[in-house]
Amino acid sequence: MRLMPRSLRSRLVLLFAAGTLAALVLCLSLLFVALDRELRTSVDDDLSSRGDDLVAALRDGDLSAVTSDPYAQLYNADGTVMAGSASLAGQRLLQPAEVRAIRGMVSSSRTLPLGPEGHAADVRLRSRVVGSGDVLTVALPYGVVEQASSRQMLVIVAAVPLLAAVLAGLGWTLVRAALRPVDVLTREAAAISTLENGRRLPAVAGDDEIARLAATLDAMLARLAVAFAREREFVDDASHELRTPVAVLRGEIELALSEDDPAEVRRSLLAAQDQVDRLARLTEDLLLLARERDGSLAVHREPVDLADLAAAEARALGPAMGLAITVRGEPVVVEADPDRLRQVFANLAANSAAAGAATVAVRIGMERTAVRLEWADDGPGFPPDVLASAFERFVRGTSSRASGAGLGLSIVRAVMIAHGGSAGIRNEGGGVVTVRLPMN
Incomplete structure (x- = not known):
């Protein structure tokens, strides 16, 4: 059974909706806790304010302030009620043992029969010691606070799915707009059945x-x-x-x-x-x-004196190709395949002979990380139209310098690349082919 939809758009929207729902539940839960605490704190602040007013009146000897308060009682040290609100109708806010246990200021919550017809009601109490051991207790029913908290909870429960649905719809719209170019690219790529028609993918605006x-x-x-x-x-x-x-x-x-x-x-x-x-x-x-x-051209490396090999090939190739080949340079040993290097010399000689050259100068020199071999002939040089593509297969140009089928220089470069080297051409009087082999 597949739990996630196949469509990327649907998966993104689903993940967005799940993340949004989790964030909404967390944020609104924190908001509910903060509002509930704020409501309860306001109740305690109201009790503190009323208590402060009653304490000030008691210091002036005015007990009527206690009797006129909606919910207040004054006890002596042994728990006897000294004065109390008329609305309490003989009900005690604190029992004697609780009165005797009061030290300083104490807040508590409980359920007392203070409602209409003696029905139980949730009240918040704040008690404090006044005078020479008397205890003043003020109370405030906070059923209204509980109702407010319940209403807040209902609002949050109703708002969460609604907000989640709205944000999911917005996410769907945004994801659809963001992925619309992908749909266009997909359709266009599917329509390109061959590279011959020159069709290209449409450009997408922006830099995203x-x-x-x-x-x-x-x-x-x-x-x-x-x-x-x-x-x-x-x-x-x-x-x-x-x-x-x-x-x-x-x-x-x-x-x-x-x-x-x-x-x-x-x-x-x-x-x-x-x-x-x-x-x-x-x-x-x-x-x-x-x-x-495809990178599978095999070269069998062994120590080769490049100068000796070039001189030997010059003696063999010169008469066969009708070329006067001279070799200059100090002996230098490289790790290379001698058979492949002979193939390089043969192709270079055939290339020079095809161009009508009579003499060839081979110069061998050292560079920082490579050995350089220059093959310079006295022919007409490389035509300008093939200087940039002479190493491509079957390239001859307007006046051919390529040997055989036009693969000679391609083979030269292929052998050099297989050795980790390079090949290049230029015109300098005649044509010059430069090959480089890495140092040992």
Whole structure:
């Protein structure tokens, strides 16, 4: 059985009503206690005032003041009534033993047969010693006070549910107004079925939590739309890059099947093998980038002399790429994956060769917390339209500097990030690619 409603609005109103009811009961109870005490205090003050007046009259020897008082009696030390109000008609306010027990001033409450036809009535008594041991007692029926307290209680009992209902209604109105933007956001978010239509969440006026939530969610949608567009472009580009070698591969296989000349068959199969190698490289590159994006690109770290590795790769890559590669820098050992670093050098060399560079200068230097390697060629530099996006996948620009399918620089950055480093580009005569690896 579900005790709380499902709706957030209903839960908030229910909690608000419960809290309001508890606060009302507490506050009105305290108010009742304070008013009741005030009424009883006023009774005691009235008795004290009447007693003071009677004491002053007795000091003047005027006993008639006692007899004319509505409810008063004067006793001697042994409890005998010396004078009393005519309205008491022989009734005693205090018994002899009680009179003899009076010391100083004493207040008490009791029920006496002072009402009409001798009916019992609640009275408040105040007794004091006067003169040489005489005791003066004044009384005041406080049934009116009890009735006033009862009426106050009835008013409070009737007011609590009424006030609670009014405040609950007000709370419902306020909560509904406060959550109305949430309803609008919910309906609009449910209506956004795809990121392609460019729909966004409506703006919420103000600078409160809901307005900030709406702005945050809208910004998230914008980022998702950008990511979705990039992924779609990636799929389109990958499909385009894969389509060409697959088409060539199919054509060469069909040609080989239709040829009777063994030499032509061999030529077609060799061409097909080249396309298979191209497909394999492209697939491996895409797999590497996918692993980098989900954080699973593995690097097997070991101590590597970066200068020695760069010199060895320069000797191997230079003749193959038609580049004159020079390496400058002091020996420096880093914890890195040598195979991944060779992949970086190969992609940088292919990038420079694709740009038409003839010479490359590799400079290795130390920074405070990293080792810096600069790959600078004498090519035309990076086109301005790709400086900000050269490390994105399949980016070539108006004059291509990207190797293969346009994944070379993307792989360079992915390997550096997997090592905890970074990569950047700039133009300085030719194109300069700077990579950084963290120090040991």
